[in-house]
Amino acid sequence: MQTPLRLRTPLELANLLSAVAIALLAVIIIATLYFGREIFVPISLAILLSFVLAPLVGLLQRIRVPRGLAVVGVVVLAFGLIFATGSLLAAQLAQLAEDLPRYQTTITEKIQSFRQTTAGRGTLERASGMLKDLSKELDKPKESAAPSSSGLTPRTTAPTTPVPVEVRQPDPGALQALQALIAPLLHPLATTGIIIIFVIFILLQREDLRNRLIRLAGSRDLHRTTAALDDAARRLSRLFLFQLMLNGSFGVAIGIGLWLIGIPSAILWGILAAVLRFVPYIGAVIAAAFPLALAVAVDPGWSMLIWTAALFIVVEPVVGHVIEPMVAGRSTGLSPVAVVASATFWTALWGPIGLVLATPLTVCLVVLGRHVERLEFLDVMFGDRPALSPPEIFYQRMLAGDPTEAADKAEEFLKERSLASYYDEVALKGLQLAQADADRGVLSDERLTKIRDAVSELVDDLEDSGERSPSKPDAVSDPEASSAVESVTANRSTEDIPVLQPEELPPEWQGETPVLCIAGRSLIDQAAAIMVGQLTAAHGLKARTEGPEALSTTNVFRLQTAGIHIICLVYMDTSTPAHMRYSVRPATQIS
Amino acid sequence: MLVCCKNEVDEDILESLCENARADKAAASLTDATRLCIDVVRPPNLGSNEENASSSVKTVA
Numbered sequence: 001m002q003t004p005l006r007l008r009t010p011l012e013l014a015n016l017l018s019a020v021a022i023a024l025l026a027v028i029i030i031a032t033l034y035f036g037r038e039i040f041v042p043i044s045l046a047i048l049l050s051f052v053l054a055p056l057v058g059l060l061q062r063i064r065v066p067r068g069l070a071v072v073g074v075v076v077l078a079f080g081l082i083f084a085t086g087s088l089l090a091a092q093l094a095q096l097a098e099d100l101p102r103y104q105t106t107i108t109e110k111i112q113s114f115r116q117t118t119a120g121r122g123t124l125e126r127a128s129g130m131l132k133d134l135s136k137e138l139d140k141p142k143e144s145a146a147p148s149s150s151g152l153t154p155r156t157t158a159p160t161t162p163v164p165v166e167v168r169q170p171d172p173g174a175l176q177a178l179q180a181l182i183a184p185l186l187h188p189l190a191t192t193g194i195i196i197i198f199v200i201f202i203l204l205q206r207e208d209l210r211n212r213l214i215r216l217a218g219s220r221d222l223h224r225t226t227a228a229l230d231d232a233a234r235r236l237s238r239l240f241l242f243q244l245m246l247n248g249s250f251g252v253a254i255g256i257g258l259w260l261i262g263i264p265s266a267i268l269w270g271i272l273a274a275v276l277r278f279v280p281y282i283g284a285v286i287a288a289a290f291p292l293a294l295a296v297a298v299d300p301g302w303s304m305l306i307w308t309a310a311l312f313i314v315v316e317p318v319v320g321h322v323i324e325p326m327v328a329g330r331s332t333g334l335s336p337v338a339v340v341a342s343a344t345f346w347t348a349l350w351g352p353i354g355l356v357l358a359t360p361l362t363v364c365l366v367v368l369g370r371h372v373e374r375l376e377f378l379d380v381m382f383g384d385r386p387a388l389s390p391p392e393i394f395y396q397r398m399l400a401g402d403p404t405e406a407a408d409k410a411e412e413f414l415k416e417r418s419l420a421s422y423y424d425e426v427a428l429k430g431l432q433l434a435q436a437d438a439d440r441g442v443l444s445d446e447r448l449t450k451i452r453d454a455v456s457e458l459v460d461d462l463e464d465s466g467e468r469s470p471s472k473p474d475a476v477s478d479p480e481a482s483s484a485v486e487s488v489t490a491n492r493s494t495e496d497i498p499v500l501q502p503e504e505l506p507p508e509w510q511g512e513t514p515v516l517c518i519a520g521r522s523l524i525d526q527a528a529a530i531m532v533g534q535l536t537a538a539h540g541l542k543a544r545t546e547g548p549e550a551l552s553t554t555n556v557f558r559l560q561t562a563g564i565h566i567i568c569l570v571y572m573d574t575s576t577p578a579h580m581r582y583s584v585r586p587a588t589q590i591s
Numbered sequence: 592m593l594v595c596c597k598n599e600v601d602e603d604i605l606e607s608l609c610e611n612a613r614a615d616k617a618a619a620s621l622t623d624a625t626r627l628c629i630d631v632v633r634p635p636n637l638g639s640n641e642e643n644a645s646s647s648v649k650t651v652a
Contacts, residue, residue, distance in 0.1 A: 420622040428621060497626055504633060515628055528621070532594060535625040541632065566628055569614070570594040574604075580593060580612035 030349070037350050041357075042191050046198030048360050050206075051237045052244055053078055057203055071203040079196060085271060092268035099264055103297035110296065206233070214372070228371040236367055240360060247277040250319045254287070257311040261304055263291050278356045280339045284320075288312040333366055334359065338382035390484035394430030398527075401450045403458035410458070412481030414465050419538060420497055423531045426484055427455070434524050435572040448523040455527035459534045500540025511563030515543035518550050520571035520583060529570040541566075556586040593617040594624040 033040055053074050060070035202209065210233070214225050255270020263269065273287035288309070295304040334342070342362035346354035362382055369378030380387050388396060390409075397406040413422050434451055437443045443451075502510065517533040519526035526547045533543035550559055569583055593614040595605060609617035618624035 420625060423621045497622065498629055498633070500629060500632060506632070509632060528594070532621050532624050535621055536628050539625055539629055541628050566592060566631060568592045568594050568624055568628070570624075574595045574608060577608060577611040580608065580614075584593065584612045584614050 034349050038191075041350055041353055042194040043198055044357055044361060045353075046195045046202060047364070048240060048357065049078070049195065049199050050202040051233070051240045051364075053199065053203060054206065054233070054237045055241055068204065071200055075196060075200055075203070078199075079192075089268060089271055092265045096265045096268065100297075103294075106300055107297050109300065213368075225371060225373075232367045232371050236364060239363065243278070243360075246319065246324060247274045250274060250277050250284075250315065253315050253319075254311065257315065258291055258308065261295070261307045261311065262298070263294055263304065263308060264298060265294075269294075275356065278359060280343060280359050284312060284316040333384055334362055334382055335384045338362060338366075338384075342382065386483050390426045391429035391433060394426050395433045398430065398434070398451045398454040398458075399447065401454050403454040403461065406454075407458050407461035409481045409484065410462055411465065413484050414462075416485045418497075419462065419465055420535055422484075423535060427458075427531060428528065431455075431524055431528055431572060434527075435522075438522065438524060439573065445523075452523040452527045452530075456530050459530050462534070497535075497539055499538070502540070505540070508563075509541075509565055513542045513544040514563060514565045515541050515568065516561070516564045516566070517543050517545045517568045517570060518583075519546065519548040520569050521548050521573065521576070521579060523548070524572050525570050528572055529568070532568055532570055536568075543568075551583045551586055592624065592627060594621070595619055 056074045057067070057070045060073065061067055065073070210226070210229050214222060214229065251270040251272075251274025254273040255266050258269050259266035269287070269291045272290065273284070276283040276287040279286065291308050292305060295308045298304060339359060339362070343355055343358040346358035346361060348354070350357070365375075365378045366383045369375045369380070369383065379385065386393065393409065394406055397403060410422055410426070413426065417425075431451075434443065434448075438448065505514075515533065515536045517529040517536075519529045526545070529545050533545045536543045544564075546559070549555055569580070571580060574580075593609055593612055593616070595608055595617060605617045605619050609615075616627050618627050
């Protein structure tokens with residue numbers, strides 16, 4: 001029999017209520033965005049536009065133009081450009097619609113030539129023929145398909161000629177004609193008006209809106225958050241302005257290329273390419289589809305199609321993989337999964353405009369998450385920064401008994417920093433987290449053994465790395481390793497430990513292992529001792545490692561100490577000086 | 592040598608731990624521990640290996 005769900009503590013009840021509240025809130029937000037899209041789409045467009053226009057307003061203000069005038073001037077200029085582009089698009093579309101019937105002959109010829117190439121009735125044609133036959137059979141009149149139920153011979157009727165009927169509408173009055181003309185324009189005009197008003201007010205009251213946002217987010221450190229949000233807004237403005245310029249340049253390059261190739265309405269496809277490039281990954285592909293289809297329709301041969309394809313194949317990678325990273329840095333700060341997820345989410349909510357706005361909107365949310373404490377989850381969910389700190393990742397991998405991934409990250413880290421730096425700043429801090437968990441009593445002996453074994457395996461994997469010196473700055477490509485490198489300032493004390501050459505060692509030190517590393521008390525101490533041993537070995541002093549049991553009363557005098565000149569007692573927990581003294585004493589005696 | 596790898600162990604605490612435990616030396620990080628080991632063999636400002644070696648044998652934890 002199933003037992004009913006029981007909550008053991010008030011904390012569990014509170015957690016459950018909190019989870020339900022969050023789920024409800026998410027549903028309410030999504031529903032509001034969906035049903036209120038008529039309002040939220042213009043607002044979002046206005047916010048993004050204001051980010052793009054803010055630097056221009058700032059520029060005018062710096063040359064002493066009053067703020068109001070600067071805002072109005074910039075908005076008029078921007079919307080003038082948008083309207084001019086829109087008119088150009090409309091003219092090009094009308095021209096294309098007029099020209100399309102002319103391309104029908106070329107398409108028919110290409111289909112016929114394709115048929116001749118395939119020679120004979122292929123599978124597709126046979127399937128098509130079969131469908132046509134079936135369709136004819138279905139369309140036959142009932143009387144001819146089945147004999148009359150009365151048994152009488154059906155009457156033969158003369159074929160009837162259909163009588164053409166013309167339906168005439170009464171002539172519309174002047175008012176109705178005007179209504180028919182204005183009605184389709186009313187909605188876009190209203191939306192544009194809302195956007196213009198929003199942009200003007202956002203640009204005029206930026207600081208006030210920022211302060212309200214900080215108050216809403218409930219930040220504790222007002223000064224820091226204000227400075228951080230100002231900085232974030234400047235960065236977003238630069239990013240969007242740069243994206244706009246880059247995509248605009250992409251559109252111009254495509255437009256000129258298509259015009260040179262001879263594709264009709266090249267300006268239209270250039271503008272479309274610029275707009276669609278805001279859609280990540282597939283934007284350029286969608287933009288290429290239309291000119292490619294037109295190339296097939298226009299050109300009796302195939303050269304136009306090949307040139308058009310080549311144009312997109314060359315321009316998109318050059319813009320996306322050469323110019324963009326060179327000028328704007330590696331990325332927008334979104335993880336690839338977040339880019340796809342946001343595109344899906346916003347398209348489902350707002351349709352095609354959602355697809356275009358998805359990336360900029362998500363970038364805004366991630367930047368907010370980075371600077372406002374309560375919205376930090378947005379950065380964790382969608383940002384490209386690792387969700388865990390490097391020591392946390394290390395500890396997590398050791399807990400899972402998977403040192404391979406940690407070794408891969410370490411190898412990346414070692415391209416820019418030393419092994420000592422990695423052990424001190426990442427691995428040791430990870431072990432400190434393990435020690436804190438052990439102090440709380442949440443790590444079983446089995447887990448501790450797993451951590452010790454995983455560290456030992458990791459140290460083996462990094463055997464050769466200790467002797468290599470870090471190569472060059474900016475060599476790390478992995479984001480998690482890169483974050484670890486950024487979190488560790490280049491420190492000469494960890495980077496410049498001398499390496500002893502064998503000939504520098506006195507003869508009595510040239511035994512197998514002159515250093516003995518002994519774990520003070522626990523398996524975590526042993527993991528740290530293993531790392532000390534590898535570091536000393538990497539710097540010319542080979543070492544042997546022993547576990548915490550080595551200094552017990554029964555074992556201490558069995559310890560092999562021949563050739564040992566240094567004993568390192570390693571402790572992660574310094575709260576037990578009595579234990580340290582107890583361990584140092586026999587260590588001194590055996591040495 | 593005592594290697595105490597705990598967060599926020601400053602020099603005073605380290606010295607006190609070293610004295611309490613009656614160790615010869617103490618280090619708060621793996622880097623320091625490695626450097627101290629090397630210094631036993633080759634003190635930073637002294638040249639002769641032989642001179643160092645005779646003292647280093649005694650400098651154990």
